[in-house]
Amino acid sequence: MAEKKVIDARGSFCPGPLMELIGWIKLADIGDELELLSSDKGSAEDVPEWVKKVGHEYLGSREEAGVWHIMVKKTK
Amino acid sequence: MEPSKISIVVVSGSLERLQMAAMVASVGAVSGNDVRVFLSMNALAYFVKGSDAAPPAEGAFGELMAGKKVPGFRSLIENAVELGDAKVYPCSMAMDVMAIESSALPSYFGPPLGLTKFLDDARDTQVFTF
Structure with missing residues (x-):
């Protein structure tokens, strides 16, 4: 059964949040959803680009009080 | 889009250049590109095992x-x-000059490389120098 994992990368600067996400994606199963929390604005723009480039599914982002919640589904 | 081949030459021992080189290497590699990093001169000493020295800031x-x-x-x-x-x-030249053995470098490093081989491998790649 697909799981949802929250990755807290708040406080880290680029490319820290991306590296944390990738580390967890490697451990996840196909179909799992990951929610990355990042306070780095650059990462909020960069991470979706990476997700689309490598072929996972970008489920969307939202900002709440200076924290970006970036949702990703592992597809391969 | 075809993955790119990226060659990164790092010779500086300044914090900013080491950081940018590492950022290009990591983001380039995790984005599916074929990345090769060649560490020489002032940069190499910062990777010797047990060295946690902070490189000086350039600015x-x-x-x-x-x-x-x-x-x-x-x-x-x-x-x-x-x-x-x-x-x-x-x-390999930097290792000889600084008398560094391969065993003193992290296990994820490849073998020492000379410029001839590196330049041959770097043909037709994007080359970044720091």
Whole structure:
């Protein structure tokens, strides 16, 4: 059964949040959803680009009080 | 889009240049590019096992960065290898000059490489020099 994992990368600067996400994606199963929390604005723009480039599914982002919640589904 | 081949030459021992080189290596590698990093001269000493010396900042940005939660250049290079299959090679000339043995370098490093081989491998790649 697909799981949802929250990755807290708040406080880290680029490319820290991306590296944390990738580390967890490697451990996840196909179909799992990951929610990355990042306070780095650059990462909020960069991470979706990476997700689309490598072929996972970008489920969307939202900002709440200076924290970006970036949702990703592992597809391969 | 075809993956690119990226060759990164790092000779500087300044914080900003080591950091940018490590950022290009890690992000390039995890984005599916074929990344090769060649470490020489002032850069190589910062990767000797047991060395946690902080390289000097080149300017104001480096000083500012030192106080922030920026991922360290050593861990980014390791990320490039472990998460993105980048290849990292120490320069054989720098190893000879500094009398560094391969055993003194991280296990994720490849074998020492000379310029002839590196330049041959770097043909038709994007080359970044720091």
